[in-house]
Amino acid sequence: MSEVKAYGAQASDANLKELNIERRQITADDVQIEIEYCGVCHSDIHQVRNDWKNSKYPVVPGHEIIGRVTQVGKNVSNFKEGDLVGVGCMVDSCQECDSCKEDLEQFCEKGATLTYNSKDKHLGGHTFGGYSEQIVVDKEFVLSIPENIDAKATAPLLCAGITTYSPLRHWNVKKGDKVGVIGLGGLGHMGVKFASALGAHVVMITTSPSKSEDAKKLGADEVLVSKNEEDMKKQAGSFDFLLNTVPVGHDMNPYIALLKRDATMVLVGAIEPLDPVHGGGLIGGRKRIAGSVIGGIKETQEMLDFCGENNIVSDIEMIDIHNINEAFDRVVKSDVKYRFVIDMKSLKNKN
Amino acid sequence: MSEVKAYGAQASDANLKELNIERRQITADDVQIEIEYCGVCHSDIHQVRNDWKNSKYPVVPGHEIIGRVTQVGKNVSNFKEGDLVGVGCMVDSCQECDSCKEDLEQFCEKGATLTYNSKDKHLGGHTFGGYSEQIVVDKEFVLSIPENIDAKATAPLLCAGITTYSPLRHWNVKKGDKVGVIGLGGLGHMGVKFASALGAHVVMITTSPSKSEDAKKLGADEVLVSKNEEDMKKQAGSFDFLLNTVPVGHDMNPYIALLKRDATMVLVGAIEPLDPVHGGGLIGGRKRIAGSVIGGIKETQEMLDFCGENNIVSDIEMIDIHNINEAFDRVVKSDVKYRFVIDMKSLKNKN
Structure with missing residues (x-):
């Protein structure tokens, strides 16, 4: 346990007592959830390790939460005890601003309350995430999980899933479109599955030829190795849409060259300074x-329902909470296909 | 004359003879134009000075051409001798590809024939532009100039005008939108006029407080000095659209912060590597x-008609061709309000 505590914490009841952290009590509008599974997102690592210089300790990470409802407040009518539910990256927002009214709580003008390391309206202090036995969440931020798909493999849908589904839908990717997914990791592998399910001709664009076979298994129609200049040239100006999941700054000019006139490349990974883009590459094709x-x-629920209908889940590797530090190291090295999910029962085991 | 010849040429008949350049003869589909005025675009200077390393000498620049029709080919029915016409940045395109069929010849998949320094389909060699006594152009690339506005001040509409009008229209700028025009030069001053005529609330965004008065005269409702961090902060997240006319790479992050969720900043000036953009600034508001x-x-003609209806022309300073080198130097120093136009009669004078 000492290593974990060095940068973060998982919230077993014993831990919480030791850290003097109070559990949030359920209110009339809340749903109490016993957590069964929690996905491991790269941003968990950034927060635990304070890479973004805004972490508040103790950090209890985890925003890909799957569990069963154990109790509901009196105003809650859409969930009942025993329901399989999920919680993603947000647990609250102002619910009054234009963005919230348009069902875009992620852009809440007062700032959405993130699932962990965000200001807690109820208890003060900051919120604690899903590496925990339970969580209490406002009913408006609880998602219904289809029972027909593998519950543990739905966990990553709550972040990696919606992060890739939302832009594909917002930019209206449709049957027959040629869509490139750049980078094959947690986000990229979901991007390939969704774009394929939407009927697009999906090209996995990767620096690693070794990923070809996997990409095709996930649903890619083609694999384009970005280091192969000749192949990149052949496909120049042919893409209707590019989903760029690369988590760090990188040279985007070769990808911009792949876009058709008026087409868009959407970044979902790199929240850091990007390498310089050549203005001519944008101007020359609008x-x-x-x-x-x-x-x-609302869109996250739509995505989950879409996954139920199309039998889409994440490809996962299950771990116990005791292996979390090793898992973090492996995520950083991109050594996971394609998402770790923690079996939260392991939190109750002796460690 | 020696200085001009050092990097380019103007095409008087005497010059042409000396340089052994043949004039293109009129075909059945062509319009012959006696040039009266030609605007001086910054790209004329780039080409003449070979800044882009693709100039072919002798360069006869000029793609903001206004003149009178002197002769038409037998297939030409929409123009007749004496008509006031214009020629902009293109004189031909394949007229068969998807872009051409969609009236977007600037994105012709085979490459539009630019007005100068572009491969000439008729004579071989390269095309020669508007710093000349006359020009012969395919009828599909000749524009009709409204007679009710000052002819010499319409010249810059053919490049600076359409460059700013097109994105405002394409991104559907409309009455009540809050539009920022970044940079007050040849392009920016037209951007302010058009955005204002379209009914937007126009904010001139400039590094120079000294430009405030001028910006307001041109139609800006507000001036925002981008160096004033406090003022920039106040306007964060409030713009529906930004037209960025800055001709060189620059820090765009402060401007991205000005955009509303889902809003766009369009670059029309900088065809060179841009400074690094922070991914988080884009991701945080889609x-x-x-x-x-x-x-x-088609859109250029629409813009010209719009100018006729709304009495819009460029603010210009007239020069003789003999002063072109001085004018070039002043353009480079941004010392012009806001566009030089050459009186082409001066080409016939002794020099």
């Missing part, structure tokens, strides 16, 4: 670069 | 950066 972040609650 | 270049012939 091309666009945009950003996108998760999705609103 | 914001967009795009490029745009001139406009198609």
Whole structure:
């Protein structure tokens, strides 16, 4: 346990007592959830390690939460004890601003309350995430999980899933479109699955030829190795949409060259300074670069229902909470296919 | 004359003879134009000075051409001798590809024939522009100039005008939108006039407080000095659209912060590597950066008609061709309000 505590914490009852952290009590509008599974997102690591210089300790990360309802407040009518539910990156927002009214809580003008490391309206202090036994969440931020798909493999849908589904839908990717997914990791592998399910001709664009076979299994129609200049040239100006999941700044000019006139490349990974883009590459085809972040609650539910209907889940590797530090290190090295999910029962085991 | 010849040429008949350049003869589909005025675009200077390393000498620049029809080919029915006409940045395109069929000849998939320094389909060699006594142009690339506005001040509409009008229209700027025009030069001053005529609330965004008075005369409702961090902060997240006319790479992050969620900043000036953009600034509001270049012939005619109806012309300073080198130097120093136009009669004078 000492290593974990060095940068973060998981919230077993014993831990909480030791850290003098109070559990949030359920209110009339809340749903109490016993957490069964929690996905491991790269941003968990950034927060635990304070890479973004805004972490508040103790950090209890986790925003890909799957569990069963154990109790509901008296105003809650859409969930009942025993329901399989999920909680993603947000647990609250102002619910009054234009963005919230348009079901885009991720852009709440007062700032959405993130699932962890965000100001807690109820208890003060900051919120604690899903590496925990339970969580209490406002009913408007609880999602219904289809029972017909593998519950543990739905966890990553709450972040990696909606992060890739939302831009594909917002930019209206449709049957027959040629869509490139750049980068095959947690986000990229969901991007390929969704774009394929939407009927697009999906090209996995990667620096690693070794990923070809996997990409095709996930649903890619083609694999384009970005280091192969000849192949990149052949596909120049042919893409209707590019989903760029690369988590760090990188040379985007070769990708911009792949776009058709008026087409867009959406960034969902890199929240840091990007390498210089050549203005001529955008101007010469009225091309666009945009950003996108998760999705609103309504769209997240739509995505989950879409996954139920199309039998889409994440490819996962299950771990116990005791292996979290090793898992973090492996995520940083991109050594996971394609998402770790913690079995939260392991939190109750002796460690 | 020696200085001009050092990097370019103007095409008087005497010059042409000396340089052994043949004039293009009129075909059945062509319009012959006696040039009266030609605007001086910054790209004329780039080409003449070979800044882009693709100039072909002798360069006869000029793509903001106004003149009178002197002769038409037998297939030409929409123009007749004496008509006031214009020629902009293109004189031909394949007229068969998807872009051409969509009236977007500037994105012709085979490459539009630019007015100068572009491969000449008729004579071989390269095309020669408007710093000349006359020009012969395919009828599809000749524009009709409204007679009710000052002819010499319409010249810059053919490049600076359409470059700013096209993105404002394409991104559907409308009455009540809050539009920022970044940079007050040849392009920016037209951007302010058009955005204002379209009914937008126009904010001139400039580094120079000294430009405030001028910006307001041109139609800006407000001036925002981008160096004033406090003022920039106050206007964060409030713009529906930004037209960025800055001709060189620059820090765009403060401007991205000005955009509303889902809003776009369009670049029309900088065709060179841009400074690094922070991915978080785009992702945090699903914001967009795009490029745009001139406009198609149909849209250019629409813009000219709009100018006729709304009494819009460029603010110009007239020069003789003999002062062109001085004018070039002044353009480079941004010492012009806001566009030089050459009186082409001066080409016939002794020099």
